[in-house]
Amino acid sequence: MDVPLAHLDRLFDYLVPAELDDGVRPGTRVRVRFAGQLVGGWVLDRVAASGHDGKLAFLDKLVSPEPVLTAEVARLARAVADRYAGHLADVLRLAVPPRHARVEQQPYDLGLAGPADDQAAPVPSARADRGGAPDTGHGWAAYPAGPAFLRALTDARAARAVWAALPGENWAARYADAVAATVGGGRGAVVVLPDGRDVDRLDTELARRLGAGRHVVLTAALGPAKRYRAFLAASRGLVKVVIGTRAAMFAPVADLGLAAIWDDGDDVHAEPRAPYPHARDVLLTRAQFGETAVLLGGYARSGEAQQLIETGWAREIVGARTAIRRSAPLVTPAGDDAQLARDAAAATARLPSLAFTTARAALQAGTPVLVQVPRRGYLPSVSCAQCRSPARCPHCAGPLALPSAGATPACRWCGRPAAGYACPHCQGRRLRAAVTGARRTAEELGRAFPDTAVRTSGRDEVLADVPAEPAVVVATPGAEPVAAGGYGAVLLLDTWALLTRADLRSAEEALRRWLSAAALARPAADGGRVVVVADGGLAPVQALLRWDPGWFAGRELADRRELGFPPTARMASVTGSAEAVAELLAALRLPDEAELLGPVPAADGQERMLVRVRRSQAAELARRLREAAGTRSARKAAQPVRIQIDPLDLL
DNA sequence: TCAATCCGTATC
DNA sequence: ATACGGATTGAC
Numbered sequence: 001m002d003v004p005l006a007h008l009d010r011l012f013d014y015l016v017p018a019e020l021d022d023g024v025r026p027g028t029r030v031r032v033r034f035a036g037q038l039v040g041g042w043v044l045d046r047v048a049a050s051g052h053d054g055k056l057a058f059l060d061k062l063v064s065p066e067p068v069l070t071a072e073v074a075r076l077a078r079a080v081a082d083r084y085a086g087h088l089a090d091v092l093r094l095a096v097p098p099r100h101a102r103v104e105q106q107p108y109d110l111g112l113a114g115p116a117d118d119q120a121a122p123v124p125s126a127r128a129d130r131g132g133a134p135d136t137g138h139g140w141a142a143y144p145a146g147p148a149f150l151r152a153l154t155d156a157r158a159a160r161a162v163w164a165a166l167p168g169e170n171w172a173a174r175y176a177d178a179v180a181a182t183v184g185g186g187r188g189a190v191v192v193l194p195d196g197r198d199v200d201r202l203d204t205e206l207a208r209r210l211g212a213g214r215h216v217v218l219t220a221a222l223g224p225a226k227r228y229r230a231f232l233a234a235s236r237g238l239v240k241v242v243i244g245t246r247a248a249m250f251a252p253v254a255d256l257g258l259a260a261i262w263d264d265g266d267d268v269h270a271e272p273r274a275p276y277p278h279a280r281d282v283l284l285t286r287a288q289f290g291e292t293a294v295l296l297g298g299y300a301r302s303g304e305a306q307q308l309i310e311t312g313w314a315r316e317i318v319g320a321r322t323a324i325r326r327s328a329p330l331v332t333p334a335g336d337d338a339q340l341a342r343d344a345a346a347a348t349a350r351l352p353s354l355a356f357t358t359a360r361a362a363l364q365a366g367t368p369v370l371v372q373v374p375r376r377g378y379l380p381s382v383s384c385a386q387c388r389s390p391a392r393c394p395h396c397a398g399p400l401a402l403p404s405a406g407a408t409p410a411c412r413w414c415g416r417p418a419a420g421y422a423c424p425h426c427q428g429r430r431l432r433a434a435v436t437g438a439r440r441t442a443e444e445l446g447r448a449f450p451d452t453a454v455r456t457s458g459r460d461e462v463l464a465d466v467p468a469e470p471a472v473v474v475a476t477p478g479a480e481p482v483a484a485g486g487y488g489a490v491l492l493l494d495t496w497a498l499l500t501r502a503d504l505r506s507a508e509e510a511l512r513r514w515l516s517a518a519a520l521a522r523p524a525a526d527g528g529r530v531v532v533v534a535d536g537g538l539a540p541v542q543a544l545l546r547w548d549p550g551w552f553a554g555r556e557l558a559d560r561r562e563l564g565f566p567p568t569a570r571m572a573s574v575t576g577s578a579e580a581v582a583e584l585l586a587a588l589r590l591p592d593e594a595e596l597l598g599p600v601p602a603a604d605g606q607e608r609m610l611v612r613v614r615r616s617q618a619a620e621l622a623r624r625l626r627e628a629a630g631t632r633s634a635r636k637a638a639q640p641v642r643i644q645i646d647p648l649d650l651l
Numbered sequence: 652t653c654a655a656t657c658c659g660t661a662t663c
Numbered sequence: 664a665t666a667c668g669g670a671t672t673g674a675c
Contacts, residue, residue: 003662005664012663035662035665056663634660636664 001032002040002089007630009087012041013050015058024059027067027074029099031060042069042092066104068096068235070252072289077250079285084645085572085625086275094271095250100228108233138323140177142166145317153181153293156257160287160314162305163297164549167328167519168486171297172198175260176205178295179241183210187257188240190286192249192279194266195478196221197464202243202262215241218248246271246279259283260295265302265505265512266478267648276644280304299519299549300512303505303560304567306553318550328547329490329521329528332358333536355491355531356448363452363470365527367488370481371445371474372517374494382409386428388499388535390506393418397563400431442474457481477513486522488529495534504565504650508556511540515549564595566646570618571610572625573650576641578607584641585609588628591617610650618645 001012014032016024024030028043038060050056069077069092077091084091140146145161152159165171179189193199199217206215216239218230227247233239235252242251246269261269261280269279280296287294294314296305308314319327334354359369382391382400391400391409395416400409409431410417422429446454453471457463463481466473473481498510514532522528534541543552561568574581581599588611590596595612602608613621625643632641 001663003664008662008664014663032663036667037665039664050663052663054661054663633664 005633007634013052015056017058020062023062023065025067027069029063033060073252080277084275084277085622085643090274097227097231100225103225103228142323143317143319150181154185156185156187158291158293160294161317162309162314163317165299166319172201172205175202176209180209182258187255188253189258190251190253191243191260193262194268218242218244218251220247249279249282256290256292258293259287263298264296270648299515301549301553303557306557307567324547327523329530330524331530331545333541334531335534352533358489358529358531362488365488368466368471368483370487370490372492374498382431384423384428385430385432387426389425445472480517487520490517490521490530492532507540511543514544569612570615571612573610573644573647575602575608577639580639580641581607581609584628587631589624591620
């Protein structure tokens, strides 16, 4: 029922008029009269008798006989709504695209050359054939646990893997291998990718592996008609493989054999609309319902992925140490320099000499150079003036901030002042504000390297690839083009802005971005060099030097366990006007041992409270938050509150 | 005594 | 939300 009220998030029985008897099937959209008005609704089931005591009304109208909500997706949506303390209707809005009547009438054109059968799915090739994209050339065989994982997919077993892609890996080809193996085993697959460029890459690889018309791309960027067409191809069972951005996470693929996501640490996987589900969580929930295999891959590893390994839920697939040595570029830090460390502005205004000479050598060798610079707009935060670790509240481990220059720092979570702060790492007592530095421009680099083409790839214009010729390519994280044959040098600049962000995940995020860029460099043996302008003693820098995302993720997860952060604990944030937040908290029956943090100011003069519980109480907390939202909405609360479970921005 | 209004509760 | 019912209030 499409009513935006928490306490009405339940089933209602309606009589079906005789003339609609055929069309009204589970999964169809209907219109019903509810509390005097006509609202949209979903047919979840047909039953002979109702348990409802009062008198039943008739359905008003069948919107379409197309059963767009499959039983599996309905169940999944309910589970997602429960986990995120949200409404089923909200999740269904995310799961089923708006109807497009014309598309529904048209016969679907698969663009098939001929009928393909599952048995003909190609076997993963041992040799790479990539036309441009870098590759290790060994496929899944480069990973000791790789072939067994593919076999499990072919045998339709529910293997669950966290995959650390080797530097230079053509990850899209490996995902295509995994999808082909799943299809070969007679089952379907859903793959979620961060952005359109990644979708294109996998699309190309899949077309190569499966042939035309065997898979479909589902992204919000397609627009309403194409999106609904792609959706119908899946819900009608015309294709078994759906790939796309997070819009694809609910794709109605029957008999799901593989749920996969690439680079799950990328924050674009978090849905910005209520109830704010994360694609990784949705896919894991799906996998738990069916006998579905899971593939979480990336050059980096998220804390959540690490948790899956440590709890034994998933197994890791990593390259052998020798394979990593063979394919990794040589990474050198350029930032131990005390001078650079003391002054962030100086560090970003000048290209350190090592970075400059490395880039020049790569250009002279006839190879392109990638320069990664962070996007603008990071939040200022406070860190130790001596060792630069982010300053955290001694009480609740929230981030400290300076209310005004020279003032006592205070916690942004619990509001407690942190007078006499001493850094837990180096005992330093002075704090520094880490403000956003000036962004290096492509023009500046052009001056540094005259006679060399400087290209940019970023928010406005994203390049997919660049040729194997000397050029300086300036890119923001996530927009790095793939270079034919790999980059001769990769420079990671302005690392300060990343590392000192007032964000729980800043170190993990920095490493994720660095590894993704560094993975595009040639192997060290072919001259591939990476210069990271950061202190070589920092953990994420160490992880990059050693190319060991697993080591870092393990450390990171241990830290989060210590501090009581997700994913080792479950947090919920309640945001709204002070009055609304107080109202919700008054209605909330806190689980035992739940911790309340805050209030802290949020955007637009709003207020935010955090609730923290152990993971074992996570479901109970979500249930009670739903209940509290229900009592509030039943009392016709005027002001809205936003409830988020494990929000990414735990400021 | 009747209607206008308020409040609480249910919404099939 | 909207709709309805029962209680409450106020004017004749």
